[in-house]
Amino acid sequence: xxxxxxxxxxxxxxxxxxxxxxxxxxxxxxxxxxxxxxxxxxxxxxxxxxxxxxxxxxxxxxxxxxxxxxxxxxxxxxxxxxxxxxxxxxxxxxxxxxxxxxxxxxxxxxxxxxxxxxxxxxxxxxxxxxxxxxxxxxxxxxxxxxxxxxxxxxxxxxxxxxxxxxxxxxxxxxxxxxxxxxxxxxxxxxxxxxxxxxxxxxxxxxxxxxxxxxxxxxxxxxxxxxxxxxxxxxxxxxxxxxxxxxxxxxxxxxxxxx
Numbered sequence: 001x002x003x004x005x006x007x008x009x010x011x012x013x014x015x016x017x018x019x020x021x022x023x024x025x026x027x028x029x030x031x032x033x034x035x036x037x038x039x040x041x042x043x044x045x046x047x048x049x050x051x052x053x054x055x056x057x058x059x060x061x062x063x064x065x066x067x068x069x070x071x072x073x074x075x076x077x078x079x080x081x082x083x084x085x086x087x088x089x090x091x092x093x094x095x096x097x098x099x100x101x102x103x104x105x106x107x108x109x110x111x112x113x114x115x116x117x118x119x120x121x122x123x124x125x126x127x128x129x130x131x132x133x134x135x136x137x138x139x140x141x142x143x144x145x146x147x148x149x150x151x152x153x154x155x156x157x158x159x160x161x162x163x164x165x166x167x168x169x170x171x172x173x174x175x176x177x178x179x180x181x182x183x184x185x186x187x188x189x190x191x192x193x194x195x196x197x198x199x200x201x202x203x204x205x206x207x208x209x210x211x212x213x214x215x216x217x218x219x220x221x222x223x224x225x226x227x228x229x230x231x232x233x234x235x236x237x238x239x240x241x242x243x244x245x246x247x248x249x250x251x252x253x254x255x256x257x258x
Contacts, residue, residue, distance in 0.1 A: 007035065011049075012095040014039055018057070019088045025063045026070040026080040033063045047121050048112070052094055052128045054087035090132050107237040114244045115151055122147050123237060130229045137229035141236035142166060142203055148240045149173040152247050170200045177246045196242065199235050206232050 008014055018039045021032050040057060044050055050058070060066040074080045112120040122144045129137035149169040153160050156176050160169060174180045174197065181190040181197065206228070 004038075007038070012092070014042065015088070015091055015095055018043070019084060019092075021063075022057075022066065022070075022084050023081055025066060026084060027077040031063045036063055037061065047117065048124050049091065049094065051121070051125045052091040054084070054091070056087065090128050093131070094128060107241045110241045110244050110248075111148075114248065115147075119144070119147050119151060119240070119244070123240070126233045126236065130233050131226045134224040134226055134229035138203075138206055138224060138232045141229075141232040144236045144240050145170065145200060145203065148243055152176070152243060155247075166204045167197075167201050170197065173243060177243065177250065179243075179246060196239055199239055203232055203236055 008017065018036065021036045021039075023029075025031050025036075040061070043053055044058065056066060056069055060069060070080050070083070073083055107123060111123045114120070122140060126137055126140040126144055129140060146166055146169060149166075149172070150160065152173050153169070153176070158172060158176055160172060164172075171180065174193070175183070179193055179196070181194040184190050184193065
């Protein structure tokens, strides 16, 4: 029988409870299946952290389904505890703020306001992969910029094609938002906007060379590390936030004029 009053209100404590239930289930302890199902539904409904859940939580709706999986994964209790704990590390680190940069929260708020189901979900995925999946994080960093530019182009009625690469999408978006260097005469502003364009091109190059986006022959010249992923994700987040803030500001100004 599920007693909601026994479930903590703090999300990090709920995550810890979920992890504890799975460890108990995997090591011969009591099975709080009703609590597991409740917590799983709560986390799955939160798009900002759903992708941070261990894969076995996302795919196994109850403990009866989880048991054959963990039983086949490892034969000893110690090994099972380690598998579960490691799988929960990205979620717990995110909730604890251990891997958060000061700009992460700003970007989260802005991108969620702009497009919670699309852009914000991609940004959350990029954050979750920075330390655990550098190649995937680099790919997602580019996806974030592609998604933001396409959303803005859609909302402004501008056309683009599936063949347009990221630099072209960004150039079109920058022009619409009056962010192209050629649209300004002040050298300092031109330098900043030119730097943003260079960052976008750099993320595209980094993604093509170091990410998991394409099959490759031979060895990688450099194996991407968390620092490479953080660089790509943080730059993409800064540029995406800049574009969205500019777009929202222009929208608000247009409404006042009307």
